[in-house]
Amino acid sequence: MPVSDVLAFSDVAFRYPDEPSPVLEDVSLKLHVGDKWLVKGPSGCGKSTLFYLLNGLYPDACDGELTGTRILFGKPYEQYRPGEISQVIATVFQDPDSQFCMPTVEEELAFTLENQSVPRGQMEEQITRTLEETGLTAFRHRVIQTLSGGEKQRVATACALIMKPKIVLLDEPLAHLDPMTAREYVQWFSALQQRHEWTVLVIDHQAELWRDFFDHVIELGEHVPISETKRTTPSSSKPVGSGLFKARVNVPGILNTAELQLESGTITVLAGPNGAGKSTLLKAVAGLIPSAEREVYTQSIGYVPQSPEFLFMTSSVRQEVALGGGIRTETYIDKLLLGAVAASNPFAVSQGQKRRTALAAMLNDARSVLLLDEPTAGQDAYALEELEDALFQVVTDGAALLVVTHDMNFASRIADALLLIRDGDMSGPFVPRSVFSNPALLEKYRLVASEGGSIDVNMAAPVESFY
């Protein structure tokens, strides 16, 4: 093996102990200094497993069955002592909240150094240097829980960098960031990458946010062909619950008075930077914030939180859909493609299926206004496509949808109208196309123009007549 290889996998296959077939097969990789790899593939194809095999947590952490050879700097993985590999390979995980174990930024950075038994006298200097290099000095004594999503993601990255790694693995670092924050993170990270010449692997479903950062791509799993989604025009019969839904809400100190108008049969997208009050607005409209002033003109409002399983109270998808006493259980199970999992426990199905179960349950309760909080975070292209189908089904039935998302490609594909929010001030509705072609407006709300997500002409047309 040439010495220039940083890491080499040959014919690596991995099987989880309780599953019949391997999740990864025939993986051969050669990584060189400064390589930048994008890891692609649908959910469940083994992207995270690959990361755990790279950073040495597997097979020990799960007793899986591993074949093939893994070599890091000319030495097989098995010959490294526990904890030694993680000094060379740093990993930043998807959900920044669950990777912190200390209260403040400084202590969190120190945790990495403590694990490496760095003498206490050197910690101060290393922490200061890392904070300066990453531009986080001002956050040194901040409590991590009080930081914004983007700041947390940078702190998590800094915690990995302080160990002076050679290889950096990022698992969906942008999943919870608004588009502009995501772009800024990419710039910040690529500057650091250039200076240190790390070998980088990134799992990301929104590769376009990285622009031309990557020079290699790994595709894992079978490529699932994505069917063209077409929005079916509403049937001529009058859809249920047609009309205009109006609401006025105000949450003192967080959200200034916002007036909403949602037309039944349409999808409205609410966008804006992290911490602007998007989730608060949805919760306030749904009546979940006791201190909010709220005027709504219907009580049949459904709400699907970012973690749809928060809603679940029964032990099967079917019971979950039927819980509210609705009579169209089977109809909605079919419509939202839940037939195959109708008897499964709602906690055990995929994230996309959970969300569709929640949607079906809300619809079956005859809730004609549906509010969805961040349904796109961490969803692969296939799941997004299914979600889009589901949402189009729902509006065809005459429901009014309000969707919060950071994914502007998704927004441009589904939105009939766009609401923008910033620092608790909501404005709009806007025609989506006009927003995406208005750089000043995008800048103000920390959004980026959609790319690649071609706007269906048939879809955009009714909007203009609407307003």
Next chain:
Amino acid sequence: MSTWLHRLNPSIKMLVTFVFIFALAFYFDPWTPLLMFGAVLVVQVLFSRIDWKRWLMLMLPFALGAVGYFWTTYVFGTAEDRLDTALSLSFRVFAFSSLSLLFVLTTSPMTFIMSLMQQLKLSPKLAYSLLVGYQFLPVLKEEFIQIRQVQQLRRPQHNQTTWSRLRSLPTVAIPLLAGAVRKAEKTAFAMEARGFTGSRERTYFHEVTWHRFDFYFAALLTLIFSLCLVVGAFL
């Protein structure tokens, strides 16, 4: 007023407090525990800054227990000296609880766990689990509130009785626990990926040390305890 008690080494503070709670159990006159209770209060007033309202709230259940002891022993007792026994039992409850509260209210949980690991050789695996669990608490509380809210949205109940809230607890607990288990697994992976092995060979950014003050604390309590004994014996 100083904050001396807050700055003591938590492990030593805990051990000393335990020793005196244990020692107190061997004296059965009513006066020793009563004096001890008073003395501990004086020490706490002089050397700590605590929220006395909170102290009172925490003391309340102990006080009820003490009254219970007194009542049972005095009213249902038959022996000649049952008043002494009853008083002794209830004063003991006060003395024990005041000593425990002295420890609890002047110790930060973080420093306590750090100290357990550094002075009493608690395994880092266990210690860091506790630390992470402690960080999780506010998040879990927030999720609990959120789950209860969204579930109420699905099953509107017009009269929110305490009973209906209690009955809904299991359905709230399931998503909460499912989330917590997943989160714990993620955190464990993240910690391991950052080089945490659970081995004792690690350095500490926050070194929890002990000084001569910690011995002053032991000495002070010994002095107080002896005085209480002597005075108690005369009374």
